[in-house]
Amino acid sequence: MCLLAFSIHFVRLVRLGRPKDHSEPSGSTTRGIVYSFTSGMNPLKKESAFLHLPTYTAGIVLHLAIFMSLVVFMLLIAGVRPGPVASFILGGGAFAGTLAGMALLVKRMASRKLRLISNPDDYLSAFLVIAFLAFTGLVVFVPLLMPGYMLAAGILFLYMPLGKLKHVLYFFAARYHLGYFYGWRNVWPPPKA
């Protein structure tokens, strides 16, 4: 269902297509898009990263752990159990992601600024992701926890295409459009000093 829902989102995006701009471009959309996904995400160039390094680092760890855990999920449902070394790495990664997710959740709850811009979906999404990561970390060591793990994964995957977690797809679409826009106008890549 999760894949089907995301497929619908994806097909809708593709069918709507890219912007139809009648102005004469002065740059390259291809170069803009490439920049958007590479140097444009360089933490040294983004205030959201270099002014907030602990938060940025936690975010990176969380997202790496999520993608790793999705790979673990696919392995487990395919009946492949990771060996001891792999379990240690994958479990450790999932626990690191769990801690990072918890830190970000605590920050969201503790900061007045973040509380004001947050809604229940933000807390629920964070909770579901943290639960999934925690179960991933546990299940690679304790196979008996498989039912709990499957429940956490099932709820997460059901909810993912509905709430803010759908940014897993829209993030890429947004960066594509940003690169396209700035590339068209020759803003990205920026001129060298």
Add this chain to the structure above:
Amino acid sequence: MEKLTKEQIADALKVFSPATDSKLLSHLNSCVRCGLCADSCLYYLTSGEEQHIPANKVDMVSSVYRRYATFLGKLTPALVNARELDHDNVKEMTDVLFGACTMCGRCVAHCSVGVDIEYIVRKGREMLARMGFVPPSLQATVDAALETGNNMAIPEEELLDTLEWMEEELRDELDDPDARIPVNQPGAAVLYTLNPREPKFFPLSIAAMAKIFYAAGESWTLSTQMYDVTNYAFFSGKPDQAKTIADRMLSEMDNMKAGKLVLAECGHGARANRWEAPNYVGTGFPETITSVELIADYLKQGRIRTDCELNPETYTLHDPCNLVRMGGICREQRYILENTVKRFVEMTPHGIDNYCCGGGGGQLAMGEYNERRLKIAEIKAEQIRKTGAGVVVAPCHNCVDQLTQINIAYKLNVHIKTIAEVVSDALVLP
């Protein structure tokens, strides 16, 4: 404020559909409300008010989208903060989206995800405009342009008087009785535009540009029918009115049979004509460049000669958001200054990272928010002060206006000049 009618709400929601491409959908669904954009916004940095966080501005628009266009928003609106359009949130949206955003786009480049916040704010303004909530002073500026052909409602006689006066100044300065400011001359290579602030408040900048054209031996003309480079309907959120203004410019290009349209120093004018107008009218525009690009070309081609010694003070440069961050013109003004001033020092940050002067997004036209506009300018004032420069160059008359006010309010004791004025001062005539 009266209760919203069903018709008003239905009209406002048309902003979300029919979508012509996937851009709006992508940006409406991407924000994760991490709040890290806060430190890139002039308003939040100077006020500390959570309402001014760019993510909150996005949420004001996307929460309406969620309420009317998403499964969870319809089913459990409280879970995803999906908000109905009502007079309370419309009042809040008007105050924030019009009165607390210069649409400078600085938050966009620094957003951890890549949400085009400025674009979403523009859509929010469109939504408000459809319901009739454009701040009256901003709408009055647009109305003046629609009714009189320029946003300051300058009568044609007044314009011609000013141009004649500047032409006399030019002749005196050049000691050439044939020096001219041509008006309504069909077939010129360049149809030049003005920001109405020039004839109204800064006529010497017209003389400065005329002197550059004279030095370059350019064939150029102004049109009294359509010379206003601005298009404030871009800021008021009324694409139909923006199209009317853009159509006029296109039509005048055709009437004057000019080789190319050259846009006066005006950040939003450059954006509105170079990038947005073709989309308003639904077709490509004839060749359109900014005067900054044109002057840089004159220098590169050797059509004008300059002497840096004639501008001996220390100069710094303000990068107008719409020209630089939204228009990709970053090198040209620096090339010009390298060739026209003796000492140049950059602001920190500068280029596509520069801070807005605080007058963008229609703020200078909205008297309702004057106090806020001057408050957010403290960041720009501090940037200028740190350079130690005596002259601030701004290739935008809107920015010049705001910087002039900042200069007084923050006692900076600097001179504010346009690029044309700096080049004009450095010209070496044969």
